[in-house]
Amino acid sequence: MNYDKIMEEIRTFCEDRDWRQFHNPKDLASALSIEASELQEIYLWKNPAEVDDVSKKKRDQIEQEIADIAIYLLDLVDVLDIDLEKVIQEKLEQNRKKYPVEDAKGKNLKYDEL
Numbered sequence: 001m002n003y004d005k006i007m008e009e010i011r012t013f014c015e016d017r018d019w020r021q022f023h024n025p026k027d028l029a030s031a032l033s034i035e036a037s038e039l040q041e042i043y044l045w046k047n048p049a050e051v052d053d054v055s056k057k058k059r060d061q062i063e064q065e066i067a068d069i070a071i072y073l074l075d076l077v078d079v080l081d082i083d084l085e086k087v088i089q090e091k092l093e094q095n096r097k098k099y100p101v102e103d104a105k106g107k108n109l110k111y112d113e114l
């Protein structure tokens, strides 16, 4: 993915429609959560076997929701002037300390239960 190109396309899409005035951090955070819920809704009440089936049958819809989530996330990152690569690397470093391989490998426990 060309991060700078995608960011520029999202910026241009919003500016062409004069939507920046609506894209404040609070509403972008809400939109991000709503889109994540739309993704969850696709899988709602499905048992593990059905989840695999839905993942195949509703692939297009899942891709659309993932794109919505990514667009709102990147828009929020842009509006807040966040260095996404830097914060991801910092968070991964925190998570490496919270979940050392020797303690966490193969376990689905929260860090305070390891």
Ligand SMILES: [Mg+2]
Pocket (backbone or CB within 6 Å): 035, 038, 064, 065, 068
């Ligand atoms: Mg959506």
